[in-house]
Amino acid sequence: MKKQNTTIQKSLPLIGSAALLSFALSDTVSAANILLNSGFENGTAADADDWLELGTGTARSDISPRTGGFHAYMSVSNPSTNPPGTANFIEQAGPANIIDNAQNYDLSFYAKVDSTDFTGQDIFFQILWLDADGSDGGGVKGETLTKLIPAGISTTYQEFGIPNMDAPDGSDSFLLRFQLSAGAVPDITQGFSVDDASLGAVVPEPASLGLFSLAGLLTLARRKRA
Secondary structure, X not given: OOOOOOOOOOOOOOOHHHHHHHHHXXXXXXXXXXXXXXXXXXXEOOEEOOOEEEOOOEEEEOOOXXXXXXXXXXXXEOOOOOOXXXXXXXXXXXXXXXXXXXXXXXXXXXXXXXXXXXXXXXXXXXXXXXXXXXXXXXXXXXXXXXXXXXXXXXXOOEEEEEEXXXXXXXXXXXXXXXXXXXXXXXXXXXXXXXXXXXXXXEEEOHHHHHHHHHHHHHHHHHHHHO
16 A cells, blocks of 8 residues: 655755755645536536436535536435435546556545534545456445534535545545435434535646756765765
8 A cells, every 4th residue: 555645844944955855745736637527517407417416405506606607515404305314415436447546636625504503414525445447356445434514614615625645456446425414303404515526646746846856966966076
């Protein structure tokens, strides 16, 4: 398994090639977004293209997008609309071999809720790393589930996600899910909005690669002078 990238900060000043090398190792950017219809703009009425929607309270909506004209919206209203225990979610599964498990990935999205009364609710996002082509036995190779209530979700859009995720050995695809669940508690009303999602491989910035090369040249020049 790969190790997560870490950045170690030191109190000593960074000088010359050492400074350039430190900057180059820590300066990364996500590659192209591999999620389809990541802003939920494409679709027909309440159905968002490329996403699977489950639950009577899950829809593509134009009520309150962060950008563009649409967003994903999950809602519960016990007991009038959804029975207790209802789970509403929207998810996207990538095709086989879209993930390179030799790389790490950044996940980000924007989300908000209609109310900060979270009685009887669970709101989370989940990513599963899959062996979609069956080359390593198939199935789930890793999973991360993050609850958004303790993460501080509020009634205004905030950015959430996980940077620098290690794609497990054997994985070649993913399943990303956003979910709002209501427990067996009456009179729960809640809405959960998601917009502008992104999943992309972490790669060094081109400028960082140049700095890394310059650091190497400086080191080589010093060795020649020694």
